[in-house]
Amino acid sequence: DGGITQSPKYLFRKEGQNVTLSCEQNLNHDAMYWYRQDPGQGLRLIYYSQIVNDFQKGDIAEGYSVSREKKESFPLTVTSAQKNPTAFYLCASSIAGGLNNEQFFGPGTRLTVL
Amino acid sequence: GDSVTQMEGPVTLSEEAFLTINCTYTATGYPSLFWYVQYPGEGLQLLLKATKADDKGSNKGFEATYRKETTSFHLEKGSVQVSDSAVYFCALSGSARQLTFGSGTQLTVLP
Numbered sequence: 001d002g003g004i005t006q007s008p009k010y011l012f013r014k015e016g017q018n019v020t021l022s023c024e025q026n027l028n029h030d031a032m033y034w035y036r037q038d039p040g041q042g043l044r045l046i047y048y049s050q051i052v053n054d055f056q057k058g059d060i061a062e063g064y065s066v067s068r069e070k071k072e073s074f075p076l077t078v079t080s081a082q083k084n085p086t087a088f089y090l091c092a093s094s095i096a097g098g099l100n101n102e103q104f105f106g107p108g109t110r111l112t113v114l
Numbered sequence: 115g116d117s118v119t120q121m122e123g124p125v126t127l128s129e130e131a132f133l134t135i136n137c138t139y140t141a142t143g144y145p146s147l148f149w150y151v152q153y154p155g156e157g158l159q160l161l162l163k164a165t166k167a168d169d170k171g172s173n174k175g176f177e178a179t180y181r182k183e184t185t186s187f188h189l190e191k192g193s194v195q196v197s198d199s200a201v202y203f204c205a206l207s208g209s210a211r212q213l214t215f216g217s218g219t220q221l222t223v224l225p
Contacts, residue, residue: 040218105150
């Protein structure tokens with residue numbers, strides 16, 4: 001079955017530690033995205049990548065980093081510089097980062113900083 | 115820049131009631147419009163979409179019509195079920211070629 005997988009589903013981190021969230025897709029999509037969702041709010045774009053080895057900052061990139069070494073993988077690192085990292089993180093992909101292209105979402109990772 | 119404004123929730127309805135969730139947008143050019151649904155603890159699923167003015171998107175009994183004159187894309191369903199309880203997000207893909215989301219509307223359907 002084609003789709004997007006995110007792991008782990010739940011993640012706990014101590015303050016001051018970096019943590020990496022995994023996102024893999026087997027849909028052969030070029031574009032991938034990371035969003036952050038806080039309770040009662042919509043989704044905010046962290047980073048996106050239109051093609052391998054290239055990525056762009058979204059609206060709230062500070063304290064996060066990404067890499068795109070393979071088409072199917074787009075890991076997100078939440079660094080210790082992110083002041084309020086506890087949130088639900090969603091990864092998405094699309095055929096191309098353009099108009100009319102729907103984004104397909106993974107199941108999400110809930111990160112809690114202790 | 116692009117923006118989406120959704121009806122504030124939460125919305126609570128009885129089973130078989132009529133549902134409307136309002137959505138209006140601001141964008142330059144001719145955006146595509148989407149409704150996504152999120153069930154508890156899960157990611158988002160595309161519910162329906164419309165890519166040009168007067169298009170009607172429909173799926174699972176839900177409908178929304180792209181109204182350029184009123185910049186709206188209201189979600190409707192004639193008879194809701196308990197299984198429709200979820201958070202609904204309106205979104206647009208505009209000139210920036212990214213999705214801009216509304217804040218979401220929590221729907222609870224009571225038996």
